[in-house]
Amino acid sequence: MKNNHFFILIALALVMVTACTKTITPPLNYSPQLVIEGVVSDTAGPYHVSLSKTANFYSDNVYPTVSGATVVITDATANVTDVLSEAASGDYVTHAIIGTPGHTYQLKVMLAGQTYTATSTMPKPVALDSVTVDYSVSNNFRPVANYQDPADQKNYYKYSIQRNGKHVNHFQTFDDRLSNGRYIRDKLDCDTGTFHHGDLVKVDLVGLDFGAFNFLHEAEAVAYDNANLSTPATPTSNITGGCIGYFAAQTVSSKITRVR
């Protein structure tokens, strides 16, 4: 529930003339930390694991890549081990692994004498029925993901959006904690004015296990709702060893529509 804007709006309404916003530059600490992001999907490989360092808040959104790590993914169910090769600086790719629902995957990263490990199990796939567009706000058309949540399991989701073939930098998570077995029509958030008449919208419904979802869910709150968190904290990683990031064995179901 993103109530932050709601409360600010009420406050605004109360003192229409006096509320104001300005950019400030409080001193911020910066201590570079390792970030690992690894994904195995039920779509065709190769799959990527990326290693980088956090950037200073006040610098550009450019994250220094980390080279020279040994990265191994094991399909513990099929007993297949894949040693990834570094295709570009900080970008490690698989060769043999095939993402299969129900299989459990292990990630192992060795870097500068440290080992980082994670385990993720790919959930049963959930199919996205359709993508529609919500036109209720004239300057903010929003994609709607429509699908049936299976009642027989706990489900964790992430949405990712493309506009005319280009990734939209906004992610969103959802879980069925309060929605088990419902038909879901989820209006997706994106920056106001992202979509225009005639745009092609592609939505991926990504199925996750709890560990990866938990990181992404906390990351979502930190990224878009941090003013409303009384005790913001670095999202909890499902990778052990002391780094930021997540490892996800995930299913992907996509649908496309056009904005009228």
Next chain:
Amino acid sequence: MYRGYHCQKRTMKTWIMNYSVSLAAIIMLLPGVAVAQQKKHLTISGMIRDMANGETLPGATVSFRELPGVGVSANAYGFYSVSIPEGSYTLIATYIGYRTDTLHIDLKGNLQQDIRLEANSGQLKEVKISGSSSKSRNILTAPPGVQKLTINDVKNVPVLLGEKDILKTIQLLPGIVAAGDGKAGFFVRGGDADQNLILLDEATVYNASHLLGFFSVFNSDAIKDIQIYKAGMPADYGGRISSVEDIHMNDGNNQKFGMTGGIGLIASRLTAEGPLFDHKGSFIVSARRTYVDAFTGLASDTTIKKTKLYFYDFNLKGNYQLDKTDRVFLSGYFGKDYLQLKQGNGIDYGNSTGTLRWNHIFNSSLFSNTSLIYNNYDYNTHFQSSTNNITVGSAITDYHLKQDFSYYLNSANKLDIGLESIYHVTQPGAGTTSATSNYNSIVLQKKYSLESAAYISHEWTATDKLKLTYGLRVSDLAVLGPGNYYTYDPAGNIASNTYYSGGKVVKNYINPEPRISANYQLNDSSSVKLSYDRNVQNIHLLNNSTASSPTNVYLPSTNVVKPEIADQVSVGYYRTFHQNGIEFSTELYYKKLQNQIDYKDGANLVGNENVEADLLFGTGRAYGWETYIKKKYGKFTGWLSYTLSKSERKIPGINDSHYYPASQDQTNHLNIVGMYQASKKWVLSADFVYSTGTPVTYPDGKFAVDGSPVYGYGSRNSQRLSPYNRLDLGATLYVKKTHRIESSWNFSIYNVYGQSNPYTIIFQTDPNNMNRTQVQQTTLFKMVPSVTYNFKF
């Protein structure tokens, strides 16, 4: 089962141990009572009231010119009783803001003497009292950490949007700090906002704020006074560990019918009061409503335009004097807030309370009060869209029975004994959804508990210099079925689940709460005080959002959530100058807190049956130094208060389990309040507030998730907001001031010099450069002017 039994046994054992120690202390002090009993005394007792409107005057004092050092103050119902040797005396009755009255009495038998005092018109004048009887009042003799404000004290203090507000004004006193502009709640001596016991005619008010904290729920026209305990709570109060705000409603004028009202920019209010049943009773009815929504309609922004936004509240009270010894009161409060955006997203919330009281005077030295109290707080959140209609709510309801006896043994000894029991029913969350909604309807199981307490307290004037108040409160919380009660492993997974049927006791928490305060008068103008108290809290508010959202979950103590406990030691030095014209006090306190509640990262507090699995528990400590100087009389009145303090928490798993500053920690806090009677018509006022910025957690780096920047954070509360400061100015113009009608205009400007005090701070992508991130600060109130017209006839 075995473990539970064992625990219970152990708790019982420690309880008995603690109890014995306290009992021993009481017995050791009792000789004082016995010795004092031996002389033959007569009792004089009665009610102290305002001459014009018959309002009782709690806290008014009675002393005798012939008996220096003897003095009593009227209790919360205006009743006083004092035993003195047979003889002729000059009785002196005083109350701040009232003309001192003296009357001659011949005490030959027990005497019932009601006293009526006349209010001082105009500015507060210096009260000159002959003899040394002035000892028996003022800050020198009050327990440490106690402060009292009457409506008269607050009427000229400038406040936001011109609504005089007693709960906002106490936030200008030392040790009490506001949560910030546009935020509900306040913090006392480093405690949390939910650790304040706010009582309105004895009924608990769970959410004391309207419109997300812009106003308090207390309509000043209906309020008589507020008594604040930051320490040294008498044993009859309990249930919260930080402070008590005991607010009394006016009884209503029992002499003549009258109306009071005000018309402001934001809200208007109207009060009617008058006598009932041939002056044997009286009533007061007060109503208030805002009309911000009338203005939002004028806004050009369509989102604001369709916003629905208002609150209303009613205060009602009636009382009836059955005969000389019996009086009954019925009082109630009903308030509701509606905040709604155009698409139907919104919240509504409100408190309702009802109190039925019966005062009975058994004899001149035994006073009894019986109260039957009901209170309820609920909130609902509504989300609405073409396919999604959701209403989520939560509620807490209390049924409360309370019996207090005050026994005035003699002029040096008073015993207070009482019992109370509160049956709490909490609904932690219930949601209804439409058929096409994304969400299932959900009803979390209600939680039932019975909170009971027994107390005894002895007020003992040991010598004419030393006064002691000590007592013991024993509180018990019984967690009751029906319902499922879970236990959790350290990872938060359910370890066991037991169903308890209706009325079955899940868990009992018995806690002895010793309280003691000592007051030693050094001379006519100075005293030192010392107090120790333990308080226990069994109702906890869960809220991990910074927005002053009323969407809070109240949770009673359960098998997992243990009672919060605070132990506080407080010492102080007090001095008056210029015959009470100037009061000075300085206090030191140290508080130790147990079983404090915090949240795991990403905790789900809404609609979560297993919310306890998302909680963390730890300890805390708070200490500080408060200084207060107040000028009470003359053309210029006002006060200065300064607090130097620290409040810290230690929660396993947070900041490597080290102490870290609590979110409300403010190192320096300064308030200056001044009022100046410029002429017969004009009163000018100003207040200035400065405080160290509260601790916050800021990012120490960023990384990308799907191309979007996400922030990493260092240790909790390691940074601070910029200091908070503002100056408010006010002016009151008394247009007409006759016996018949009184009217005035109040003008004020909040935050005159437009200081940008932060309301929210957002870390976000720079909208002008998607490749960068920026920090945005929103400020709510800069130079907010207001005009209010007040009338009384």
